[in-house]
Every structure is written in structure tokens, then in C-alpha cells.
Amino acid sequence: MNNKRTKMFLKMITSSLIRRRSRMIIALLAIVVGATILSGLVTIYYDVPRQMGAQFRNYGANMIFTASGEEPLTQENVEKGISYIPKNELVGYTPYRYETVRINEQPVLVAGTDIKGTEATSPYWYINGNRPTANGQVLVGKNVANLLGVKVGSTVEIHYYDNEAEKSDDDIDLGTTMFVTGILETGSSEEDYLYMSLADLAEITEKVGSYNVVEISVSTSGANLEKYIERIDSNVEGVKARLIKRVTSSEGAVLTKLQSLVFIVTAVILVLTMICVATTMTAVIAERRKEIGLRKALGASNSSIVGEFMGEGLLLGGIGGILGSVLGFVFAEIVSVNVFSSSITFRPLILVISVVVSVIVTGAACLIPIKSATEIDPALILKGE
Amino acid sequence: MSLLEIRNVSKIYGELKALDNINLKVEDGEWLAIMGPSGSGKSTMMNIIGCMDKPSMGEVLLDGKDISKESEKNLTSIRRDKIGLIFQQFHLVSYMSAVENVMLSQYYHSMPDEKEALEALERVGLKERAKHLPSQLSGGEQQRVCVARALINHPEIILADEPTGNLDEANENIVIDIFRQLHKEGTTLIVVTHDPEVGEVAERMIRLEHGRIISDVKNENFRG
Numbered sequence: 001m002n003n004k005r006t007k008m009f010l011k012m013i014t015s016s017l018i019r020r021r022s023r024m025i026i027a028l029l030a031i032v033v034g035a036t037i038l039s040g041l042v043t044i045y046y047d048v049p050r051q052m053g054a055q056f057r058n059y060g061a062n063m064i065f066t067a068s069g070e071e072p073l074t075q076e077n078v079e080k081g082i083s084y085i086p087k088n089e090l091v092g093y094t095p096y097r098y099e100t101v102r103i104n105e106q107p108v109l110v111a112g113t114d115i116k117g118t119e120a121t122s123p124y125w126y127i128n129g130n131r132p133t134a135n136g137q138v139l140v141g142k143n144v145a146n147l148l149g150v151k152v153g154s155t156v157e158i159h160y161y162d163n164e165a166e167k168s169d170d171d172i173d174l175g176t177t178m179f180v181t182g183i184l185e186t187g188s189s190e191e192d193y194l195y196m197s198l199a200d201l202a203e204i205t206e207k208v209g210s211y212n213v214v215e216i217s218v219s220t221s222g223a224n225l226e227k228y229i230e231r232i233d234s235n236v237e238g239v240k241a242r243l244i245k246r247v248t249s250s251e252g253a254v255l256t257k258l259q260s261l262v263f264i265v266t267a268v269i270l271v272l273t274m275i276c277v278a279t280t281m282t283a284v285i286a287e288r289r290k291e292i293g294l295r296k297a298l299g300a301s302n303s304s305i306v307g308e309f310m311g312e313g314l315l316l317g318g319i320g321g322i323l324g325s326v327l328g329f330v331f332a333e334i335v336s337v338n339v340f341s342s343s344i345t346f347r348p349l350i351l352v353i354s355v356v357v358s359v360i361v362t363g364a365a366c367l368i369p370i371k372s373a374t375e376i377d378p379a380l381i382l383k384g385e
Numbered sequence: 386m387s388l389l390e391i392r393n394v395s396k397i398y399g400e401l402k403a404l405d406n407i408n409l410k411v412e413d414g415e416w417l418a419i420m421g422p423s424g425s426g427k428s429t430m431m432n433i434i435g436c437m438d439k440p441s442m443g444e445v446l447l448d449g450k451d452i453s454k455e456s457e458k459n460l461t462s463i464r465r466d467k468i469g470l471i472f473q474q475f476h477l478v479s480y481m482s483a484v485e486n487v488m489l490s491q492y493y494h495s496m497p498d499e500k501e502a503l504e505a506l507e508r509v510g511l512k513e514r515a516k517h518l519p520s521q522l523s524g525g526e527q528q529r530v531c532v533a534r535a536l537i538n539h540p541e542i543i544l545a546d547e548p549t550g551n552l553d554e555a556n557e558n559i560v561i562d563i564f565r566q567l568h569k570e571g572t573t574l575i576v577v578t579h580d581p582e583v584g585e586v587a588e589r590m591i592r593l594e595h596g597r598i599i600s601d602v603k604n605e606n607f608r609g
Contacts, residue, residue, distance in 0.1 A: 008488060008497040012481070019480035019518075294476045297437065298534075299465025299493040301458070378464075379437040 013311040023287070024312075027280035028320050031358055034273025035324020038266055039354035040331035043344055045262045047332070049221040049255055051340040056251045057091050061121045061215035061244060063225060065232075068240035072210035081232045081239045082216070089224075091217035092120025097198060098212050099205055102159040103148055110158075111193045112201030115139065121217045125190070128152060129182030135200055138178045141191035145183045154180045156194075160204045176204050222252045270361055277365035281313060285369045289376055296378035309370045310363060317362025321355035328354060386449050388413040388541060388573055389434065394443030394453075396429050396596075403429040404440070405596040411542075416564070416574040416607075418587035425593040427577045428546070434575060435544050436464040448541070465494050469535030473547035475527040477519040483530045484515040487537050494538040505533040509563055525556025532563055536572075543567065545576045549583050561586055565608070 017024050056062070065081055067073050073095070082093055094117035099110050115132050118125065129152035132139055140150060150156055157175040178200070184190060202208040218225060225243055232241040285292070292305060300308075329344070329351065336344040389411040396404040404426045411417055421427050432438035433445060436452060437460070445453045452463055469490075477486045487502040506512050509529035519527055528548065535543050545564075549557040561583065564574055568588070576587060584590050588607045592600040 004497050005492065008492045011485065012489075012492075015480050015485070290476065291478055294478070295489070295493070296461065297435070297464070297470055297476075298490050299461060301461055301493075304493065377437070379432045379435075 009308070009311065012308060013315055016312055017315060023280075023284055024316060027277050027284070028316055030273055030276035030280065031317055031320025031362055032324045032327065034269055034276075034361065035321045035354050035358040036327040036331055037269040037324075038357060039325040039328025039350060040335070041262050041266045041269075041328075042350050042354065043329060043332035043347060044335060045259055045266075046347060046350065047336065047344050048258055048262070050219075050345065051336060051342065052251070052255055052258070053219045053221060054342070055340065056254075057217050057219055058123050059250075060124055061094075061217045062251070063216040063218055063229065064242055064244060065214040065216065066212070066240050066242070068233075068238055071238055072212060073214060073239065074210060077236055077238045078211065078214050081214075081236045081241060084231045084235065085216070085218055085228050089218050089220045091219050092117055093214055093216040094118050094121040095198070095211040095214045097201060097210065098193075099160065099201060101194075101204070102161070103156050103194075106147060108144055108148070109193050110201060111195050112198040113195060115195065115197055118195075121215045122190075124186065126185045127182040128185065129180075132181045132195070132197065135197060135203075136178055137181045137196070138200075139182045139184050139195040140180050141193045141195075142183055142185045143191040144194050145180075150180050152180055152182060156180060158204060162205075176200075221255065222249075270357070274361050274365040277313075277317075277362050278369060281309075281366050281369040282372070285309070285373045288373075289380065292373050292376045293378050293380045296376065302374040305374050306370055309373055310366060313362050313366035313370070314359055317359040318355065320362070321358025324358060325351040325354035387411060387446075388415075388448065389575075390444075390446040391433075392444040392446070394433065394440040394445060396426075396433065396438070397441045402596050404433070407443070407596075407598060409591065409598065409601075411573065411575065413541075414568070414571045414573055416568045416588040417576070418584040418590040419575065419577045419593065420579060420581070420584045420590060421593035422579065426596040427579075427593055429596075430593065431544060431546055431575075431577050434542070435468055435470060436460040466538075467541045469538065469540035469543040471528075471531050471535045471543065471545035471548045473550040475519070475524070475531045475551070477527055477530055477534075479519055482516050482518055483511060483522065483526075483533075486519070486530055487534045490534045490537050502533075502537060505537045506530070508536070509533045510559070523556070525552050525559060528552055528556065528560055529563070532560065536567070540572075542573045542575060545574070547578055547580075548576060549578070549580060557583070 065073060065078060078093075078095060082090065094114050097112040099112070100107055101110050102108070118131070127139065138156065140148070140156075145151065148156065155177050157177050159175040178196065184195070218228070222243070229241040229243065232239060295305060329346065332344045336342060387410040391407050391409040394404055394407045395402060407430065419427055419430060429438065433440055439460075440453050443453065444451045447463065447467065452460065455463065478489060481489065484499060484502045484506060487505055488497040488499060491497045491502065503512055503515055506515050509532050511526060511529050511533065514522060514526060519530070522530065528551070549560055552560065564576070568574055574587070576583065578584050585604065586608070587604060589601070589603050591598050
């Protein structure tokens, strides 16, 4: 039996929306715009750390491994440490081994590294020339190049003494001649080094298999990095993992500001949507005073009037919410592709939340206009108003 | 016991006495016309009988129960159960079809039933126009939908406010014929009108002026 009442109720609210669409379309548009912005911005809000994480990786590594004890880092414990970082988040890692050599009798710091690997962990390097691609080639920091007076295409003769203090003029060392493929410019301390492959450094120093530091680039936010560091420190012997604070704190600050901005804009949009819906509903109710008077004259209780108008409002909120949530995802995708050059992650929960929030906001916006509807005097329709 | 009894009822708005010590009895099945010029108190009286307003003084007894002190909520309930309203301007919901407008009255009263609503429309000769919107109906047809809506819940009193005020002569006659039929079936009719032709077809006619009943006469030529 109640089915007939429910059917009539649904018929009334749908007829009102469909047959009076010119007026209701304004309220619907407000809700759709609100839901679009809400869904779009919330999608971006949750995707920004991932998107920005990838962007921030252009500024270099955000984690380093050093030796936790007396023994230097080995390939084995570095690989074990790296295994605690999810593969899909690992952008790359580069080991470094530092030694001091002499070139033209000047002491020079040499970094033996995986030259190819620096493309992932130090993508910001500006190289005049090229990275070394074979043994016997070096990349020279700008300050070192100025000191030695070398340029791309020059050769340098490298002398290594196992113990600098014990070096004497009697030592006979023919040195190792290496070809300069590029000059490195970063504006930072990297310009004070000469870079070569780990194999070349091992040959010159006759020492293999240990590193002083490993730079790692991970595409994730600060909280996850902290989590990985904790796991590595507790599970991998001989490795001390640390954040590069300079990078991670800047990332954190930018993300917090960006997310706060998105949050504020979303809140403002919701308030504006509410005002627009409330204004439209007030106009709708003013326009339907006679109809409300008639319903009350026919015996409608105040709760019936509230139920019918709230039903219309919530239905409108639901339709607007669904349309807006879908459009919001499209909006977020367009923003993501244009700003971050990558697709947004689809989160069904955000769509559901956007629809629910749209319904709640519309319901709240309808409260005051609907209350005024209950105050309409049924006698007004007998007065021929 | 009369179906409706108004005892010493006055309605005062500031300095103005819209109704001034009215006494009136309406018997079950009676057809009463309330006549008078503008400002005579017809609308105020209709509002009070229709449970849409309360008197400043006096008692209004419906089925022997004083409704003059009832709360707005109770008056709504009494109006829903006992009164059927017909308006001069029809007041149909514009976005609902004829049959839905009739069912609207059922919805607030008890249970909407399309079959019954169609029967009520058939009774006023509009079954074929049941699915039409008010904008697709003539004035006379809209008024007949309004009559069907007033009848659908079998009210004790049908209260009509200038029911033929916006109709041409042909439609006026159709509506009056429906009233005659309702009267024959024992429905109590109270018709507010300023049209003497409509007033004179009623069984009894009272005339209001300045909020007072100045005449109360039985229609000797009443055709029934």
C-alpha cells in the first residue's frame, strides 16, 4: 500500500523537476559546477603528492645511504637496503666513492660513480659536452676545470698515491691519461669534483667494491620516505639511511601550501554553491507560494511540504552531484595532463563522496527556503492572490 | 444536531470587524449559498468554515465539536478529512496532469488510487482528458477537475468559492448540474458567490453585509 504513496511522491518531485526545468536548470547548473570543482579539486588534492613527487625528482635524490659503522658500504648491503623501497617508486640510485688524486701536481677530489645512473638521480646537471660513456673518460666539475685549465676534448694525467703523506719525489708514477668528455655546471659543490666510472677509479686506486655514499631518488612524499628509512635502518646492517632534508622539506612545504590552497578553494566553492542553490530555491518557493497554499488547503501537513521540497532538492543535488563528479574527473584529468603531463589516478571513492557532499550541501541550502514554505498561509489561495 | 453550527462568531482585524456576531446552522445535506458584495465578510467566513482561520470570538461546531480553538495542525487534519474545496481560479498544480491533481488530494488524505481518481473524473465528464496538463484544458474543464479533486475523499462539506466566477455560461451550467447531482446524493454544499444566478439555484441563501447576516431565506423555487 505504501508503494502507492512512494510512487506518487516520486512522481510529484520528478514532474516538478522535469516539467519546470527552465527554473530548476539554474539550481542544477550551480550544483553541477560546485560538484565539478569539488570532485576535480579533491581528485587533484589526493593526486598532487604523487604528481609533484615525480616533478620534484627533477631536483635530484631525496635519500642517501652512508655506512653505519667503520666498514664502508658494499654492493651487497646497498642492494639489500634498496630492496625495501617499492620498485614502482624507485627512480634510481647512484653509488659514490671519493678519492683524492693529483693532476698537474694539484690535489683533486675524484668521485667514482655509475655515470649513467646520475641521469636518474641528478637530472638537473648541466653538462657542457657529454657524460663519459666508456672507460678512460672523465666529467670535470667547472671549478676543477678552471683550476686545471682543461676543456672538453682535453686530456688529464691522473696520479694516485695510496698515502699522500708518504709521497716522495723519488716515487716514479707515470699516471693515467684520461679524456675529458664534458664540463659539469650545477652552481653547487658538484663543480668541485672530477667524475669517472667506478671501474676506472678501481683501476687507478687498485681498490674495488666499496662506496662512501649512495644517492637514491624515490618518487614519494616525506611520510613514506620516513617509513622506508625506519625499515632499512632496522633491517639492513651496515647501512644508515637518511633523508636529504634540503629536498624533502622543500617538497613538504610546497605540497602543504598547494594542498591548503586546494582545500580553501574547495571550501569557498561549496559555500558559493550553497548560496546559489539557496537563492534559487528561495525564488522557486516564492514562485510556488500559491501551489504551497493549495497543498496546505488540501490538507498537507508542514512535514509533507518539507518532505516534498526537500525531496526535490535532494534529487536535484543527486543528479547535479553525479554529473558534476564525472565532469570533475574530466576536469582533473585535463589539469593533470596540462600541468603535470600525466594522467590522474581514478579514485571511485572521491566520486561517491562528491555525490554525497553535493546532496548534503543542496539539502542544507534548501533548509531556510523550505522553512519559509511551511509558513505560507493556505487561506491565501481563497483571496485570489 | 446540525452538521455545522456557528455561534456568536466575530472576526476582528484591528479596528475592522470582518464578521460581527454571526450565528448560522447548516444541516447535513443542505445546499447553502452565501452571497454579498466585496468586503461583506464572505471570504473570512469561508476561511473559518474551511478551517483556514480561527474566529476572534465565538464557537464553530463541526459535527458537534468546537473547532474554534483547535491548533493549526488539528485544523489541517480536520480540513483534510471533512472539507472539499473548490476555488474560483481552479488552482490546479500546473506540472501535474488532471488525474494526478485529483490523486494529490488522495495523497494528503489517505492513499492515492488512480482508478478512483479516474472514476471521479468520469463523474465530471473528463475521463478522456485525464492525462492532460491544466494548460491543455479549458477553464470549464479545469474547474471540473477541481470539483473531482474536492469530491475524491468523500468530504462532509464541499466549500466552493465563486465556483463559476471564471466560467462561461455553458460551463457554469455544467458545474451547477454537478452540484445538483452532489446535492441529490446527500453532500452538503456551501457556495460563496456574488452571482445571483448561482445563488438562486441553492436550497437556501444567506446575504452578508458589513460582516453581518442581513437575510437568510429558503429558495421556494428550489429544483433539487
